[in-house]
Amino acid sequence: MLGITALELARIQFGFTVSFHIVFPAITIGLASYLAVLEGLWLWSSDTVYRDLYHFWSKIFAVNFAMGVVSGLVMAYQFGTNWSYFSAFAGSITGPLLTYEVLTAFFLEAGFLGVALFGWNKVGPGLHFFATLMVATGTLISASWIMASNSWMHTPDGFEIVSGRVVPVDWLKVIFNPSFPYRLAHMVVAAYLSTALFVGASGAWHLLKRGHKRTSRTMLSMAMWMVVIVAPLQIAIGDALGLNTLKYQPAKIAAIEGHWEDRPDEAASLILFGWPDMAAETTRYALEIPHLGSLILTHDWNGRIPGLKKFAPEDRPNSTIIFWSFRIMVGLGMLMLLLGVSSLWLRSRSRLFRSKLFLRFAVTMGPSGLIAILTGWYTTEIGRQPWVVYGVMRTKDAVSNHSAVALSMTLIVIMVMYFAVFGIGVSYMLKLVAKGPTRSDLEDGHDQSVTQNRRPARPLSAVTDSFDAAKE
Secondary structure: OOOOOHHHHHHHHHHHHHHHHHHHHHHHHHHHHHHHHHHHHHHHHOOHHHHHHHHHHHHHHHHHHHHHHHHHHHHHHHHHHOOHHHHHHHHHHHHHHHHHHHHHHHHHHHHHHHHHHHOOOOOOHHHHHHHHHHHHHHHHHHHHHHHHHHHHHHOOOOEEEEOOEEEEOOHHHHHOOOOHHHHHHHHHHHHHHHHHHHHHHHHHHHHHHHOOOHHHHHHHHHHHHHHHHHHHHHHHHHHHHHHHHHHHOHHHHHHHHOOOOOOOOOOOOEEEEEEEEOOOOEEEEEEEEOOHHHHHHHOOOOOOOOOHHHOOHHHOOOHHHHHHHHHHHHHHHHHHHHHHHHHHHHHHOOOOOOOHHHHHHHHHOOOHHHHHHHHHHHHHHHHHOOEEEOOOEEHHHOOOOOOHHHHHHHHHHHHHHHHHHHHHHHHHHHHHHHHOOOOOOEEOOEEHHHHHHOOOOOHHHOOOOOHHHHHO
8 A cells, every 4th residue: 555564554544543532532531520510510509501501411422422432442453453462462461451441430431321311300310410420430430541551551660571471560560650640630631621622612603603692601611711720730731741751751752852963961942843854864944942942841941852863763753743743732732721811811801702703713722622632642652653562562563464455455444434434423413512502301300301202312312303404
C-alpha cells in the first residue's frame, strides 16, 4: 500500500482505531459526572430545569456510551491480531489490568446504567441518584485502569524479564508507575474540559437559534464555570506532566521542542514555530525566544534540555509530527483559557447570554476539547516511539508477522466500517443535540409516556424521524 511497510500499516490501523475510540470515552467520563451533578442539584433544589437537562443529556450519553463500547472492541482484538509479540511479551501485565477494568468498572457502569436510563419511574429518587453516581464512578475507575496500563508502557516499573517475557513482581509499582498520577489527572480533566466545551457549545447554539430558554442559559452557565475552573487546572497538570516526561522520556521532550543540539552550558530557547527536519537534523525557519524553553520545561532560567542528537537516530521519535501536534494542543488550550476568562468578564457585566460574538466563539470551541485530546495522544504515543514499552521492547519487535497486503485490506475495511457505523452514530447524537431540551413530560413524579404506553422511554426514540422536523 503506497510503499508503506507492514509495521507502519499496523501502527496506522491501531492509531485510527484509537482515534475513533478515545473521543467516546472522553465524553462518557464528562457526561456521567455532569449527569450526577444535574440530578444532585435537582434533588437539592427541586428546580425542574436540572431534571429536564438530565433527561436531555442522558439520551446523548446513552448513544455515546454504546459507540464507545463498540469502537473499543476492535482495538482490543488488535492486540492479538496485529501485536501478538507484544501480547506474548507483556500480556502478564497488560492483560490483568484490562481485565480489572472490565470487572471493576465496566460491569459497574453497565449494571447501573439501565437503572439510570430507564429507572426514573421505577425506583425511588435516592436509589436512582445512587445509580447515576455509580455510573460516574465506574467511568473514573475505568479510566484509571486504562491509564495504568498505558502509563506502564511509558514508564515501566515493578517487573522482571524472565525467559524473554515480562513478569510482574510488584503490582503497586506496576499500577502506580512514575507517570501514572500525572497522565490519569491529565486525561480525566481533559474529559471534563471537553464535555464542558461540548455542553457550552450546545447551550450557545440554542441561544443563538432559539432565544433565551432557561435550559440553554443553564447549560452555558454551568459549562463556562467548569471551563473557568478546569482550563487553568489542566495547564498546571500539563506542566507537571512535562517535568515528569523530561525526567523519564527526555528524547520525547527534545522532539516536542525541536531541539537538536546538546549544549550543556547553554539555556534552551523556546521554539514557537518551525519545521523539524529529521533528515537534516535541524529545525528550519525556527522562531525562538531565548531562555524561555528552559524556564518552562525545567522551571530554571538556565535549565538544561537535551538535544535530539544526543540520542541515536534509531531511538528518536518523529519530531516533525509531535512538534506540531503539541503546539495545536497548547494553542487550543490557550483559546479555552481565553473563553473562560471572557465568560467571567461578560458574566460580571450581565452580558454572558447576550453577546453574540461570545456565543459564536463558544459554538466554534465546541469540538476543540476533543481535538486537543487527539493531538495530545498523538504527541504522547508517537513521542514514545520507537518503543512500545519504553526502553524495554521496540515497536518493530512487537508487531505480528502479517504482510503489508493483508494489513492494507483490513485497514481499508476498518476505515469504511468505522466511518459508516460511527458516522451514523455521531450524526444521530448531533441530531439529538440540535433538537435541544424540550419541556419535560414528568409531572408529579410520573412519566406520562410510561403511563400511556406502558413502556419505558428509549434513547433511540427521542428524536423525530426527520432532521428538519427536529429543528422546528
